[in-house]
Structures are given as C-alpha cells and as structure tokens.
Amino acid sequence: MIDRRSVMTAALAAITAAASNRQSLAQTGMSRTTAYAFSFPGLDGGDIKLAEFAGRPILVVNTASLCGYTPQYGGLQELWTEFGERGLMIVGVPSNDFGGQEPGGAAEITATAQNHHVTFPIAAKAVVKGPNAHPFYRWAADARPKDVPRWNFHKYLIGRNGYIADVFPESVEPVDTRVKTAIARALAGS
Numbered sequence: 001m002i003d004r005r006s007v008m009t010a011a012l013a014a015i016t017a018a019a020s021n022r023q024s025l026a027q028t029g030m031s032r033t034t035a036y037a038f039s040f041p042g043l044d045g046g047d048i049k050l051a052e053f054a055g056r057p058i059l060v061v062n063t064a065s066l067c068g069y070t071p072q073y074g075g076l077q078e079l080w081t082e083f084g085e086r087g088l089m090i091v092g093v094p095s096n097d098f099g100g101q102e103p104g105g106a107a108e109i110t111a112t113a114q115n116h117h118v119t120f121p122i123a124a125k126a127v128v129k130g131p132n133a134h135p136f137y138r139w140a141a142d143a144r145p146k147d148v149p150r151w152n153f154h155k156y157l158i159g160r161n162g163y164i165a166d167v168f169p170e171s172v173e174p175v176d177t178r179v180k181t182a183i184a185r186a187l188a189g190s
Contacts, residue, residue, distance in 0.1 A: 015076065034162025035060075038136040040093060040123035043106055043113075048121050049081045050136075053089040055160050057186035060136065061174075062128045063092045064101035064152035065112035073116035075174030080120040086187050090120040095128045098151045128154075140164060149157065159186045 018038030035058060039049040050058060061076060073092070080090050094109045096102040102109065102125060113122050126134040128149050133141070140156055141148045147167040155174070166182040173179070176184075 023073050033139060035136065035139070035158040036148055036162045037141065037165075038093065038134075040126065040134065041137070043094070043109060043122040043124050048091055048123055048157075050091075054162065056087045056089055057165070057183060058089040058091060058158040059174075059183070060093060060140075060156045060158065062095045062097070062126075062137075062149050062152060062154050063122075064095060064098065065104060065109060066101040067099070067152040068151040069151070069170050070112065070144060072114070072170075072174055073113065073118055076120065077116060077118050079174050079179070080118075082180075083118070083183055083187065088183055088187065092118070092120065092122040093127045093134070094122065095149075095152065097127060097129050097149075112143060157182050157186060160189055170188060 035049045036054045039051070040049045043049050057077065059076075061072075063073065064070065074094065076090055079088065084090070092103045092113070106124065109122065109125065125138075126135060128137045129141075135147070143164050144167055148162075149170075151170040153170040155168040155172070156164055157166040157168070157179075166187050167174070168179055168182075
C-alpha cells in the first residue's frame with residue numbers, strides 16, 4: 001500500500017527536478033526553442049526560414065541604410081564570400097528602430113544593399129527591440145538580456161545547435177578577428 005508521505009515526496013522530487021531543469025536552461029541562456037523556429041519575410045518576397053539552415057551557423061544582423069555603420073554591409077559581404085560556401089548563412093534585418101536610419105521601403109533598402117554589392121539574404125524591415133520586436137529578437141533578448149541591440153549593425157551568431165553562440169555590438173566590424181574566429185569555431189562545430 002502506498003502511503004501519503006511517499007506520494008508527496010515523489011511529487012515534490014518531480015517538481016524540484018523540473019524547476020532545476022528550467023533554472024539550468026535559463027542560466028545557460030538556452031531555451032527549448034532554437035533560432036531555427038523563426039523566419040523573416042524576405043525583402044524581395046518569400047520567407048527566409050532559419051529552419052532551412054538548421055545545423056549551420058547563422059549571423060543575424062540588424063541593418064540600416066542611413067547609419068554611420070552602413071559601410072559594414074561591405075564587411076558582411078566579405079564574410080559571406082569567405083565563409084558562405086563553408087556553411088555560414090548571413091541574414092540582414094533592416095530596422096528603423098535606432099535614429100530613424102531606415103526610413104525607406106524595399107526599393108531604398110535594396111538600393112543600399114546593391115551599392116555595397118550584397119548578395120546574402122536581406123529580410124523585410126522589422127522591429128528589433130521592445131515588446132513589438134520580431135519574434136526572433138524577442139527570443140534573443142530572453143536568451144541574452146544583456147546583449148540586446150543598442151544600435152544598428154548588432155550581430156547575433158547562431159551556432160550549429162540553433163542557440164546564440166556569440167554576440168557582437170555595432171562597434172565590432174564584421175571582419176574583426178573576434179568575429180571571424182567565432183564563425184570559424186561555429187563552422188567547426190565547437
């Protein structure tokens with residue numbers, strides 16, 4: 001016969017284990033949801049589904065056409081040229097959230113990207129901060145609350161496992177050694 005104390009002890013142990021697992025996930029900045037759960041409307045139509053790049057590192061960068069950092073498009077293209085064939089995916093996400101520096105529509109964003117010879121995918125303009133942020137950016141903010149975009153050209157590197165592997169603020173150029181090293185590590189699977 002099972003006594004009440006045994007049932008209560010087993011129930012308490014199960015609740016404690018579940019809470020410990022949630023706490024462990026929170027401490028590592030991981031959730032059960034990965035970046036591969038998200039997609040962005042493409043600037044030229046269709047969707048950029050991150051699930052199509054599952055198992056590959058992805059660099060997600062919020063961009064703007066009228067920003068002092070806009071020349072970083074060139075550095076992002078260099079990364080795309082150097083690492084794209086090895087598996088890196090880059091997604092530019094235009095946003096007007098910082099300084100109103102992406103006021104135009106698809107035609108203006110496309111023109112800016114073309115001026116920088118960009119060939120990696122560009123999403124349609126999206127909100128990247130606050131409660132109305134695109135779901136990817138809300139997920140990233142939950143995972144890394146101290147590493148949210150504070151300006152244009154903030155970079156999230158998603159590892160092969162679908163979780164945030166590294167974060168680089170706008171002041172770090174795409175071709176910076178730290179970025180290239182992190183990408184090489186992500187490509188190697190570590």
